[in-house]
Amino acid sequence: MSEPPSHVARLKLVAPAPAPPGVRARLLVVTAGEAPAFLEPLRERMTGLVTVHRLGEEAEPGLDEVRLVLFALDGAAEGPAAAQARRIALRADTCWIPVLNRPNGPGAAAAPxxxxxxxxxxxxxxxxxxxxxxxxxxxxxxxxxxxxxxxxxxxxxxxxxxxxxxxxxxxxxxxxxxxxxxxxxxxxxxxxxxxxxxxxxxxxxxxxxxxxxxxGVELAAEAGRLARRRRLAERNRRVLDRLAETLEAALAREAGTGLGRRSAA
Missing domain, CATH: 3.30.470 (D-amino Acid Aminotransferase; Chain A, domain 1)
Known part of the structure; x- marks a missing residue:
């Protein structure tokens, strides 16, 4: 049998310990540069469940309480920030922590x-x-x-x-x-x-x-003469509420689980 590639051989999966009693499992949101508009409203809706890390501005975050990682990058991260993003994603992978909006994915080109x-x-x-x-x-x-x-x-x-x-x-x-x-x-x-x-x-x-x-979620601008007629503020609230519900449900499926005990949902 042929030897596995070296990068596979070095990959060691580590089961994250369940969150200690009284500590809620967290969502880690990774940003670069200016935070996206949806982030602060999301934090308000998911009180105590969201930790934010800004690439290039802070030491790499610990993952002890993290059960879900969401990359909220405005465009592709470059240079040291891109390398840090990849390291965070790899560390999450080794702990079997799901990664959403994986950095440096294939992306999608604009249509003709x-x-x-x-x-x-x-x-x-x-x-x-x-x-x-x-x-x-x-x-x-x-x-x-x-x-x-x-x-x-x-x-x-x-x-x-x-x-x-x-x-x-x-x-x-x-x-x-x-x-x-x-x-x-x-x-x-x-x-x-x-x-x-x-x-x-x-x-x-x-x-x-x-x-x-x-x-990421690009919210509609709530200013302008047609904003009230189009009910943009109400529509933005609705998508933010649903985003928070979706992430909370995903977080709940991961909370307290370890290697081999992930939810099948």
Missing amino acids: AAWAGHERRRAYVLMGEVMNAGRLDLEPGPSGGRRGLAQRLAAAFGARQRDRAGAAADLAFAEAPPQAVAQLAAACRAAGADVATVDYALQPDGAVRVIKVRA
């Missing part, structure tokens, strides 16, 4: 510009579960420009009508059942993203083409 003319939409994929985020093809109304008063008023009225119609369509999409669930989830798996934001194009025949997958 040919899809730009189709209806563009956004969804969140949370460990296989898909939630509609919103439409990306809302067009702002044209400005009045240097025209007569009557023309400017007519243009403003038309723009307002288009804005209202677009906001209504966006809200209806957000409230509707998600589309192409299996395809979007598969695109995230291929990109190595477990918690992700997916932009995709909807063709006239109903076919879906993935434009881009980005690890």
